Every structure is written in C-alpha cells, then in structure tokens.
Amino acid sequence: MSKLGFIGAGPVGTAFAVNLSKRDYQIIGIFDVIREAAQRFANDVSRCQIYEKAQDLADSADMVFITTPDDIIPKVADGIKWRTGQSAVHCSGASTVHSLETAREQGAMVGAIHPCQTFAGREQAIANLPGSTFAIESEEPLKTTLTEIARALNGDLVYLTSEDKALYHAAACIACNYFCTLVDIATDLWQNFGKSKAEAAKAYIPLLQGAVNNIASIGFPGCLTGPIARGDVKTIQSHLVALEKYAPDILPLYRELGLKTIPIGIAKGTLSEDKAEELRSLLENELK
Template sequence: MVKLGFIGAGTVGTALSVKLSKAGYPIVVVSSRSQTSARKLAQVIGGCLPVGSNQDVADAAELVFVTTPDDAIAPVVSQIRWHEGQSVVHCSGADSTDILQPARKTGAYVGVFHPLQTCADAKRAIENIPGSTFALEAEEPLLTTLKDMATALDAYWIELKARDKVIYHASAVIACNYLVTLVKLATDLWQTFDIPRHQAIRALLPLIRGTIHNIDAVGIPQCLTGPIARGDTGTIKKHLNALRKTAPGLLSTYRELGLNTIPIALAKGE
C-alpha cells in the first residue's frame, strides 16, 4: 500500500492520519511547524517518524498530504523539491490543484481531498469522518487512489472541477458556520426574556435536531414547517412588530430568510 506522509499536524492532519492509519494505510513520516505536535501525532499513529523539515516528508513518502492552513499551502509546496511520480494532495475546501503547480511541474501527481465536515478539534473530527463526504479533484491514477481512501474511511466522495471549488466551499460555510450564527441570534432573543444562553441552547437543540432529521427523512421542501409553510401571515406580522421593538438589528436578517423561505413553502404546497 502507498506510503503516506503529512505536512501539518493540526486538526485536519491529525484526524486524517489517524483514520487512514486505522484503515491500514502506512503513515511513515510527519512534519509540523511545532515539533511537539509532530511528535505527539507520530506517537499516536505508531511506526511514524516525526521529522524536522518538510523536505524530509517529501523524500520519504509516496503520497504527501499538505494539511497546513490554507494560506500556507502554496508557500510550503513551492519550497519543496518534489519527485516525479509521487503524489501531492491538499485538503483545502476553497482552493483547487492550481496552488500545487510547483509540484505538478516536477512531474508529481496533484490532487485535493477535502473533508466536508466540521473540525472543531481532532477528537471530534476523527469521530465525524465516517459518513462524511470528501470533495476530490485529481487526475488518474491519483483520483482512483483518493476514491479508495474515502471508501476506506467509511465516507462518500464527489468529484469537483477547479471552477466549482469556491461555490462548493461557500455552500459549506452557509450550512455549517452560519448555522452557528443563526443559533447565536436565536439564543440572543431568549436573553431578552431572561433565559440564559446555556438554557436556550438546551431548549433549542432538540428542535434543531428534529429539523435536521426531517431534512434527512423527508427532504426539502416537505420538511418545512412553521408560519410561512402554513401561509400564516398574521404570525409573521407579529414577529416583525416584536423584533422592531426588541431586536431591530435582526429585522433585515429575519426578512431575508423569510423571503428565501417562501419559494420552499410554495414548492411544498404544489
């Protein structure tokens, strides 16, 4: 099986290397800005050598994952002497293989292996990988290798073109990051009637989980409930009046979300 190396021992690098190791892939070498992080990861995996330079990773591994912060990928890749026939893969959601051009010029295969998953920390990222989807961008034979890796991780995969990456990543931000924002805004309203945030979150989480379950079980638009789905304009007017008095800063957000919900409600009613 192909020998893997990791440049970057942060959350994504740790989660992927641990899961791939458990799936039978040999992780032979790792480097990181922090030698402590590289040593810790090597100890967790076993049989993995922590090294002091990124070049050492490129010299020892047949397939190198560059799991640095996105802005560091291109500079890191440009400073390494790559070898013809080896593979270089990054895990950025928004960037294409274009930032791996220095490796491609040397005859290396280049690709993208982006986990469509929230990675709050390494432990939770490891737990969340099974069942996730990986966005792949590569040419053969590397593409098949990445597909096999996703399958070995009990995950799904999709192929993307370079031109699709930014919109794909924007979609992920809306679904993940902005969900956090919506929950924050909702719990802010609870504090106007003296319910602290931790209690508001405890109360709202079953509602959120129920909504996600309905999306999964019956799909969009059938999962939509609430006043817009019912055509209850009276309740919407009450909401707008209350927000105007209590939380005027939320009015534009509420209106915009409502306007985008109307087509879903109409589709459900057809």
C-alpha cells in the first residue's frame, strides 16, 4: 500500500485524508505552516504524523498531495527534492499539472485530482467529498491510481487535459459560486418590500432544492420552469418595470439571463417561437 502524505491542512486536504483513511489508505503525515491546522488534521486521521518540514514528509511518502491555495502550488513543488517513481498530486480545478513541472523534471509522476464539489468548511468538506465527480489530469500509471482513489470515494470520473482545465473550472464557478451570487442578489431585493435577507433565504431554500431536484431527475431542458418557459411576456415586462424602479443596477444582468433562458424554453417545447420573439424583443430593447 502506498504511503500518502499531505502538504496543506485546509478543507480539501482534510476531506481527502479523512475519507481515504476510512477506506484503508495509509495516510502517514501532514505538513502545514500553521501548526494548529496540522494538529487538527492529525487529530482527524488515524496514525497521522505531523511533520515539521515539507521535505521530511516528501522523503517519507510515496504520493504527496499538495492541497494548498492554487497560487502557491508551484512554489511548494519547487521547494521539494523529489525522487524517481514518487507521485506529486494537487487537487486544484484550475491549475494544471504544469504547476508540478519541477517534480516531473526530477523523475516524479505528476497529476491532479479535483473534486467538483463545494467546501465551505472542514466538517462539510469531509461529508460532501464522497460521491463527487473527480476531474483527473495525469498520465499512466498515475492516472490509474487516481482513478482508483476516485472510485474508492464512490465518485464519478472525468478525464481532462491541461487545455481543458481553465474552461472546466470557469464552468464550475458559474454553476456553483455565481449561483450563490445570484441568490445573494435575489435575497437583497426583498429589503425593498420590508422583508429581511434571512427571510428571503429561508423562503428560497425549498425553491432552490426543488430546482436542483428537477435538474437531477428531469434534466435539461425539462427542468426549466417560470415565466419564460411559459411565454408570459407581460410577467417579464412587469419584472423589468419593478427592477427599473427598485434595482436598476440589476437590470442588465436580468436581461442577459432572460435572453440565455429563452433557448431552454424553446428546447423544452413550452415556449413558442412567436412568444420567444416577443421576449427577445422586449429584453433586447431594454438593452439598447
């Protein structure tokens, strides 16, 4: 069994180590510049040693996971003396294996395994990691090893090239991070009719869960609901009037999202071409 070590004791590294340890992977140690973070990590993982130096951990491990912020992955990799046959792995969605080039030049195998998942904190990360989709960038034989890790975590797989990574990560940001931004904008609007942001969030949780359930169970385009899916031109017009009055800064975003939603309604079959043209005209005229 390969010996796995981690550099970086944040939520992602902790989630991988805890879950892999439960599946009989040997996690030998952790190094982090913050001693308290390393201690929390070690407390969560059976028989995990705290290393005082990254090099000492790398010397003891067969596979080193660099689970630091993306921008310092190359710096960490550059600071280690690697050995032939060792594996250097990071878990970034945007960074490519080129950030591990120093390790490759010294004879190590390099790869990336990114969980397409949201990690707001340690406990939530540990709970959410199993069952995620894992994006893997590597060459054989490490590619097979990372595939086995993903399957051990009950995950789905997608194999990427370095050229794919930026667009893959941008898409994930749109689906997850900017989803949060949209909900934040929507909840702020409630203050215009005397209700709190907290009340809005509470009201939207079942709505959002229903939307996600529809995507999971029905898929696109059938999951789309709402006025554009129904071709309710007057409803969209009333939205534009209200936003012009209370939140004019949101109007450009609303119009662009509406225009992007029209093709989904057409594909679903509930939005006629005539109504679609009316909606386009309404939304595009507002853009002029």
